[in-house]
Amino acid sequence: MIVDSCCDLTPSLLREEDFLSVPLTIRVGDHVVVDDASFDQADLLWRMKECETAPQTSCPAPAQYLDAFACGADDLYVITLSALLSGSHNSAQQARQLWLEEHPQARVHIFNSCSASAGEVLLALKVRELAAKGLPFQTVVSEATAFCTEMTxxxxxxxxxxxxxxxxxxxxxxxxxxxxxxxxxxxxxxxxxxxxxxxxxxxxxxxxxxxxxxxxxxxxxxxxxxxxxxxxxxxxxxxxxxxxxxxxxxxxxxxxxxxxxxxxxxxxxxxxxx
CATH class of the missing domain: 3.30.1180.10 (Hypothetical Protein Tm841; Chain: A;domain 3)
Incomplete structure (x- = not known):
């Protein structure tokens, strides 16, 4: 399963093969932070406090999602933060269209979590739970979508x-x-x-x-x-x-x-x- 880096999975979950995180980036002044395993929270908090201007965030490029799609999984489930808060969802959708042009039989679904952080975590765990049951791809998509709709x-x-x-x-x-x-x-x-x-x-x-x-x-x-x-x-x-x-x-x-x-x-x- 592919998630963007706003999905705040625990370190132990991120080490599992079930999850692959695509990083967004953060700019604080002239300093750029990649939101991946190298992220240093204390350093970012200090830089945000010291910088007079607001930090800026950038979503992954479609190419980054395409690289993630090449992970070898038969079914590709992708979870992004709310499409109303970031371009991450749109970027993943663009990547899906490009991927399907080259792999027309592929099964790829992009979930708009309509949330962030803890909400993305719950959706990711739900998708994994459903997929682990061996349910058909479309069943996983429909049940996870219903779960997302009911999430608070x-x-x-x-x-x-x-x-x-x-x-x-x-x-x-x-x-x-x-x-x-x-x-x-x-x-x-x-x-x-x-x-x-x-x-x-x-x-x-x-x-x-x-x-x-x-x-x-x-x-x-x-x-x-x-x-x-x-x-x-x-x-x-x-x-x-x-x-x-x-x-x-x-x-x-x-x-x-x-x-x-x-x-x-x-x-x-x-x-x-x-």
Whole structure:
């Protein structure tokens, strides 16, 4: 399975042969970071803090996806971050068209996760689970697509600056909330656009609101919860304990943000999906 590097799989999962990550790139000032195994989160956070301009991210070129398609798999499942947030999905689609011209019998599907980070992780694990059952290609695609449609993504950030500067907060009054030091609880629409779900005066209160929403959502029962954190492992474990007291997830997976998610979650950010 092929994922873009906004899919924040754990290091152990990334070492498995089931997953192949195609890196996006990040520019901070004059410095370029490739979001691959060489990524240094502490260095990126420091550079973003020191740089006066917003970091810029670039999606993979179609050629990078084409290289990944040559992995030898019979069925190619590709998962990208929301098409409304990045050109990664469009790039993968272009690569698919080129690949099929040379390999007309190939089976390739590009999933628009309509999410990012923890949401991509859940979709990747679901696709692997379905494929491991030996289900036909189209069955895997249809069931994984249904899973994606029903998935919920939420996040709480210490700062919205990078999202605002890069135009990912369409319609949000991030300048006002920043001035008032309000912490927003954000979510993703079914189409993959960011929207506001609540607000609080502290991250802890915003996370409590997040848990409250999850506990009232009957659909969460029996599902896997993925928590991605940006340099705040203790906060992620605190959230895990809060969730365990009032929710009924089958399991809780904690992972760390890679380069792209680090840019937008920023230091102290938490992203969840179920």
């Amino acid at each position: 993504t939420m996040f709480v950030l210490e700062s919205l600056d990078n999202l605002r500067k890069n135009g990912r907060l369409t319609g949000l009054q991030s300048v006002v909330t920043g001035a008032l030091r309000i912490k927003l609880l954000m979510g993703a629409t079914p189409e993959g656009e960011i929207y506001k779900r609540g607000q609080a005066m502290s991250v802890k209160q915003a996370l409590s609101k997040m848990v409250e929403i999850m506990s009232k959502d009957a659909a969460h029962a029996g599902k896997l919860l993925a928590i991605a954190h940006c340099n705040c492992l203790e906060r992620a474990f605190q959230l895990k304990e809060m969730v365990r007291k009032s929710c009924h997830f089958s399991d809780i997976l904690i992972t760390e943000t890679g380069g792209i998610s680090t840019v937008y979650a920023n230091d102290g950010g938490i992203v969840v999906a179920y």
